[in-house]
Amino acid sequence: MADEKRALEQIVLTRAMQLNATVQGIVTGLVVGLGIFIATNWLVLKGGEVVGPHLALLGQFLIGYRVSFVGSLVGFAYGFVGGYLVGYVVARVYNWAAHRRERKRLGHA
Amino acid sequence: MTAEGATEKQVVVIGGGPAGLTAGYELTKFDLRPVVLEKQSLVGGLARTESYKGFHFDMGGHRFFTKVEEVKKMWQAVLGGELLRRPRLSRIYYNGRFFFYPLKPLNALLGLGFWQSILIVLSYIRWQLFPYRREDTFEQWVTNRFGRRLFLTFFKTYTEKVWGISCSELKAEWAAQRIKDLSLKTALLSMFFKPKTTIKTLIEEFDYPRYGPGMMWDAVKDEIERRQGVVRLNCDVVRINRTGSRIEGVVVRHDGTEELIRGTDFISSMPATEFIKALDPPAPPATLNAAGRLTYRDFLTVVLIVNKPHIFEDNWIYIHDPGVHVGRIQNFKNWSPDMVPDPAKTSLGLEYFCTEGDAVWTMADADLIELARREIDRIGLARSEDIVDGCVVRVEKAYPVYDSDYREYLGVVRQFIDGLENCQSVGRNGLHRYNNQDHAMLTGMLAVRNLVLGQRNDLWSVNTDQEYHEEIREQVTEHDLEEVLEGALTQVFLKLDRVALGLSAGMVSGALLFLATLALVLKGGTVVGPNLGLLAQYLPGYTVSAFGSVLGLVYGFVTGFVGGWAFACFRNATVFIYVALMHRRAELQVLRRLLEYF
Numbered sequence A: 001m002a003d004e005k006r007a008l009e010q011i012v013l014t015r016a017m018q019l020n021a022t023v024q025g026i027v028t029g030l031v032v033g034l035g036i037f038i039a040t041n042w043l044v045l046k047g048g049e050v051v052g053p054h055l056a057l058l059g060q061f062l063i064g065y066r067v068s069f070v071g072s073l074v075g076f077a078y079g080f081v082g083g084y085l086v087g088y089v090v091a092r093v094y095n096w097a098a099h100r101r102e103r104k105r106l107g108h109a
Numbered sequence B: 001m002t003a004e005g006a007t008e009k010q011v012v013v014i015g016g017g018p019a020g021l022t023a024g025y026e027l028t029k030f031d032l033r034p035v036v037l038e039k040q041s042l043v044g045g046l047a048r049t050e051s052y053k054g055f056h057f058d059m060g061g062h063r064f065f066t067k068v069e070e071v072k073k074m075w076q077a078v079l080g081g082e083l084l085r086r087p088r089l090s091r092i093y094y095n096g097r098f099f100f101y102p103l104k105p106l107n108a109l110l111g112l113g114f115w116q117s118i119l120i121v122l123s124y125i126r127w128q129l130f131p132y133r134r135e136d137t138f139e140q141w142v143t144n145r146f147g148r149r150l151f152l153t154f155f156k157t158y159t160e161k162v163w164g165i166s167c168s169e170l171k172a173e174w175a176a177q178r179i180k181d182l183s184l185k186t187a188l189l190s191m192f193f194k195p196k197t198t199i200k201t202l203i204e205e206f207d208y209p210r211y212g213p214g215m216m217w218d219a220v221k222d223e224i225e226r227r228q229g230v231v232r233l234n235c236d237v238v239r240i241n242r243t244g245s246r247i248e249g250v251v252v253r254h255d256g257t258e259e260l261i262r263g264t265d266f267i268s269s270m271p272a273t274e275f276i277k278a279l280d281p282p283a284p285p286a287t288l289n290a291a292g293r294l295t296y297r298d299f300l301t302v303v304l305i306v307n308k309p310h311i312f313e314d315n316w317i318y319i320h321d322p323g324v325h326v327g328r329i330q331n332f333k334n335w336s337p338d339m340v341p342d343p344a345k346t347s348l349g350l351e352y353f354c355t356e357g358d359a360v361w362t363m364a365d366a367d368l369i370e371l372a373r374r375e376i377d378r379i380g381l382a383r384s385e386d387i388v389d390g391c392v393v394r395v396e397k398a399y400p401v402y403d404s405d406y407r408e409y410l411g412v413v414r415q416f417i418d419g420l421e422n423c424q425s426v427g428r429n430g431l432h433r434y435n436n437q438d439h440a441m442l443t444g445m446l447a448v449r450n451l452v453l454g455q456r457n458d459l460w461s462v463n464t465d466q467e468y469h470e471e472i473r474e475q476v477t478e479h480d481l482e483e484v485l486e487g488a489l490t491q492v493f494l495k496l497d498r499v500a501l502g503l504s505a506g507m508v509s510g511a512l513l514f515l516a517t518l519a520l521v522l523k524g525g526t527v528v529g530p531n532l533g534l535l536a537q538y539l540p541g542y543t544v545s546a547f548g549s550v551l552g553l554v555y556g557f558v559t560g561f562v563g564g565w566a567f568a569c570f571r572n573a574t575v576f577i578y579v580a581l582m583h584r585r586a587e588l589q590v591l592r593r594l595l596e597y598f
Helices: A001-015 A021-046 A054-062 A069-107 B018-029 B069-082 B104-114 B114-129 B137-144 B150-163 B173-179 B183-194 B197-204 B213-226 B272-278 B286-291 B367-379 B406-418 B426-432 B438-453 B464-473 B480-495 B498-523 B531-539 B548-591
Strands: B011-014 B035-037 B050-053 B057-060 B083-087 B090-095 B097-100 B203-207 B230-232 B236-244 B246-254 B259-264 B265-270 B297-304 B316-319 B330-332 B346-354 B386-401 B422-424
Touching: A021 A054, A021 A069, A054 B498, A069 B498, B011 B018, B011 B083, B011 B246, B018 B069, B018 B213, B018 B426, B018 B438, B035 B316, B050 B213, B057 B213, B057 B297, B057 B346, B069 B083, B069 B203, B069 B213, B069 B438, B083 B150, B083 B286, B090 B150, B104 B114, B114 B150, B137 B150, B137 B173, B150 B316, B150 B346, B183 B213, B203 B213, B213 B230, B265 B438, B272 B286, B272 B406, B272 B426, B286 B406, B297 B367, B297 B531, B346 B367, B367 B386, B386 B426, B406 B422, B422 B426, B422 B438, B426 B438, B498 B548
Parallel strands: B011 B035, B011 B265, B035 B230, B090 B316, B265 B422
Antiparallel strands: B050 B057, B083 B203, B090 B097, B236 B246, B246 B259, B297 B346, B297 B386, B316 B330, B330 B346
């Protein structure tokens, strides 16, 4: 029993975490998507002669995006997809690199 | 309830304490007729009720408080209405003052006075900043966690009274073992499952038989006999006959004559050391040697009858005062009013920890009563002239000693006993473990299930060290869930690989900057990417151009790598500190209740 627990501590202290790529993608997608959605609507509600001239520059990359309520929905979609891809790729690359490094550390490389 | 083939078994149970009698009781449920052999003239073992002129005494104090459901059911089934719900109060007496136990920091600091409290806090800080580098001894171990002053106040004297050796000689492992299981798993689980409020209630109250724990065991004995089992008193096991790895029978001495009692299966709660030594033919020399190295601590209770109806509220008081030998004082009336036949009187049990054969153990009863009378007077809990009578009860092998080598020796003994085909060891002394009454009973129950139902319960893993786990486990409805949780929690608290996260963040951010730059370049226009070009303020040489996209790739990789690496570092450090703090908190919780292990 005690040995098992020592093993548990050993695992936590020596092994590296593996990331769930899908979860990481969804979380990053939601954070980025919501970030754009909130930032856009904040500027829309704030109003003014020219609404959000700097944020509107995102339109250069995100075709169809404008600083408006509809634009915030488009931005959310873009943000979610882009964020998902970034999160997913980061997780997959991380897992690949971490796995290789662990194998190397354990002498299986 | 009958298991296939069970009725052909003739089970001999050695020992009429909680473990042995529980085993006997459970066997009768399977229509078996066990023979229970008890050395003493009354049942109950360490949980017996002694009597003197109508006064009843509980040797050591046995709260009927458990988290083991089967045990709770058995108590209720056997005693029913005879179980009283009693308030619990136990305090520490030190330097003329009472302190709550388990220790409450505020109460402790107030009780010790302003200056002493300041010194304790300063001492605590000093030992937190500059602890002992090595924790070889109990003294070093506690000092590193509580500071030296608090150690001297609340741990040193009592521990030395119980074990009879200096705290600087007592191995740290002894204390560490109590919290060994409070490892990462417990710390992690404790983060997610806070103890229920009901636990507090249970700790403040407990059930207790009207006439002490022996009442329970008398009732169990009667029940076994009613179901045609046999409980034989004054039967001292002198020899255990075996053939290879099978026990054939036990030879008992009763009224000066020896008698062989045969059986098909055996459950023994006699001390593991004595069990090994009684084997015929003898166990291998290495096993005999190991058994000889396992030791016990004993105690005796001097009962004083005081001509006062009320003395103090506590069930028992820990005496930390170094000026007296007594270690703990029981007030039996506060356990149950029926323990005292005359309401105008109170009976106190002064417990002296000793080792069989030492000066205290061999002291004449009259001298012990005189010593107790002097000490109770000196402490100020009762006046010498109010003490009208007294008696002495000696309790052998009350505490298995956990010294630095015991694990190794116990391992050898265990291996041998486990190798016996038809014999299981149960109970505190049978397993040489700090099993309280409830856990001792559980070992008896599990042994019967192993025997009759063919289960494979590990009796050696049942012990009070699990208590902390149980407090947490209680929050989880199913045991299996804990295992699932353990796996999940382990995943959560694994460290992030810094380089791997740096690489992945670097690659993605480098690629993003590369693609963003290239997209604007391909898009073209009179002024290409004026806003993205502002990055040049941070990334020297960067431009929104084909060359700039490559440079952006490099810059993106480097900054992404540094960001990812730093994130992993901070995240790992934060988790490490968090887990360490939780682990420490769990440690301190156990330490606050350490005295209960004595």
